[in-house]
Amino acid sequence: MSGSGRSRWDADVIVVGGGVAGSSAALLLGREGFRVLLVDRATFPRHKTCGEGIMPEGVAILESLGLMDDMLAAGAGLARGLRFRSHDGTWAQADFPPAGGKAACSVVIRRYELDHLLLQRAAALPNVTVREGFTVSEAVYEDGAIRGVTGRATGRLSSPETLRAPLTLAADGMHSKFHNRYGIEKTVLKRQRWGIAGHLRGVDGIEPYIEVFFQEGNEIYAAPLAGDLVLVAILVEKEGMGAFQGHLAEAYHRFLRAAPGLAERIRDSEVLPPVAARGPLGFRVDPIHRPGLLLVGDSAGFLDPITGEGMTLALKSVQAAVPIVRRALETGDASDAALAPYAAERARITHDVYKLTQLMLDVSRYPALANRAVARLSRDTALFQKLLGIVTGTSRYRDLTLRDRLALGLG
Ligand SMILES: Cc1cc2nc3c(=O)[nH]c(=O)nc-3n(C[C@H](O)[C@H](O)[C@H](O)COP(=O)(O)OP(=O)(O)OC[C@H]3O[C@@H](n4cnc5c(N)ncnc54)[C@H](O)[C@@H]3O)c2cc1C
Incomplete structure (x- = not known):
């Protein structure tokens, strides 16, 4: 927002949550010159329950943010593929297929380190302010639009403080303060x-x-x-x-x-x-935007960690949100209609991964099926790589033919 309207706001964008989604959003928006205020209830570094493997597409985004050297210096490990062991003791192994002519790898890094690195990068920008130890309790909801948040110092009985911005990004994870309020419905999946x-x-x-x-x-x-x-x-x-x-x-x-x-x-x-x-881990959220508000990362929905894609989806959903936030701030229009393209983009980003996740969940549920699928993958590296290609972005879920699926099911 520009001009005289700007003074009533504490920032152009308030980001709630400094995990992978929130910190990367603050970093990207900060680099575009917007005034960003990020708040997190925790004081960093902080622990976060996670499998800690970032899939190759997420690694590429972190690399483009200039974080690779810092991650390695912070004790990250590299994995060049996946190994499955079935109930009957069969092993299958495949490397990630190369992407863009480069060998693809997964980075494994403690969230204690990664989230802190990202947050520090964002906080180093002059137009990004980070307030750790600030717990958001609710949104400022005026005339059907979100205009910021209210919260207080974590664990203290201090008086509540209101922070105002024309746009808020909810990056506060699975148990978001924005769920089941403001017209946003969270549905926990049956299989918990x-x-x-x-x-x-x-x-x-x-x-x-x-x-x-x-x-x-x-x-x-x-x-x-x-x-x-x-x-x-x-x-x-x-x-x-x-x-x-x-x-x-x-x-x-x-x-x-x-x-x-x-x-x-x-x-x-x-x-x-x-x-x-x-836990429980799986839930859907609808809608993922309201006037003045976008949900990014886990707060926008999470299926299951079985494909190790959560952080990558968080990073990709933030990348998708940035141009929409930019346009909203430049035009002064943060209405539902102006933010709607974000929902379509996120649906596109999650489509293949959710399909693969569902396939993997089915395999994991039935031991006989897992045995047959792993037996097949142990003999058929091309099929294993095709599956891995869905998480590296080099193949699409629709590339899995009926024959491939039958091969997995029949072993
Ligand atoms: C067991 C498990 C294994 C997983 N394995 C993998 C894996 O191998 N690879 C992978 O990519 N993903 C994995 N994931 C998923 C991954 O952890 C998430 O997708 C990722 O952390 C999402 O990041 P986020 O920034 O959206 O949320 P979070 O990382 O949860 O960050 C949310 C932030 O919001 C803050 N916050 C919350 N509430 C408030 C509030 N009221 N006020 C202020 N701040 C608040 C929190 O302190 C936190 O810092 C796994 C998840 C689980 C549970």
């Missing part, structure tokens, strides 16, 4: 899964691949960081959460030590705190 994540030191046989262990009612993910640190996440059906009652870190280690194919490799491992659980 939970994630438990931590880090292990002392895992044998680690190679530069993200490993996925299909087990009855859950999958385990092991992703290599630098040194001998490994992120290990468990995705489990709600019914299986009983195994994690009591001391979470102990239950987590016990669970992993009983996992075929992994147990023997982690006999001498130690768990590095924290271990944290998060």
Whole structure:
């Protein structure tokens, strides 16, 4: 917003949340010269439950933001593909197909480091202000439009403070303050899964691949960081959460030590705190924009971490939002109609990944199907690479033919 209207605002854009979505939004909008005010209830660096593997398209975006060297210096590991282990002990392995003539890789980095790096990059811009330790409680909702947020210092009984802007980006994650209010409906999916994540030191046989262990009612993910640190996440059906009652870190280690194919490799491992659980994971949100408001990252919806695409989708949805925010600020029109192209763009971005996620969820649900699919992939690297191409952006879901799907189903 320009001219005389500008003085009634604390910023051009308020970003709620300084995770991957919020910090990258602040960085991109800040670089365009907009006055950005980012608030987060946490003080950084902070932990975030995650599988911590950024898929190649997300890596390319972070590289374009100039973060690659910092990520490597902060202990990131590189993975050049995926390895699946089925219930019956069969392994399948494939590298990510090259993209744009370059070898593609996944970057595995602790969220404790990544989110802090991104936030610092944004905060270094003179026109970006970051307020950590500020918890948003509600939006400023006037005449059917969002005009900023109200919140207060996290954990304090200080008086509430109102921050105003013509546009607000809700990047406050799965449990967004904007859900089920202001006409925004959140629907939690029927199949409820939970994630438990931590880090292990002392895992044998680690190679530069993200490993996925299909087990009855859950999958385990092991992703290599630098040194001998490994992120290990468990995705489990709600019914299986009983195994994690009591001391979470102990239950987590016990669970992993009983996992075929992994147990023997982690006999001498130690768990590095924290271990944290998060769920239920899958939900849809509609609409993802209101006058004066866009939801980006997880706050706009999340299906399941099974394809490791959450951060990449967050980065891509922010990239899609930036030109729409720019136009809204330049024209002074942040109406529903002006922001509507964002919903179409996000639907396009998530389409193939959600389809692949659904396919993977079906495979993970039925052990016999997982056995057949992994057996097939162990013999058919081209098919495995076609699947990986969907997450690297080099193939489309529609490239999976009926024959491919039958091959996966029949083994
Ligand atoms: C178990 C598990 C495994 C996963 N594995 C992967 C993986 O391997 N690869 C991948 O790419 N993705 C993975 N994901 C998904 C990924 O973690 C998310 O998609 C990603 O973190 C989304 O980023 P975000 O910025 O939208 O939200 P978040 O990272 O959740 O950030 C939200 C921010 O908002 C702040 N906030 C929240 N409420 C308020 C408030 N009221 N006021 C102020 N601030 C607030 C929080 O403090 C936080 O900093 C996984 C997720 C889970 C749960």
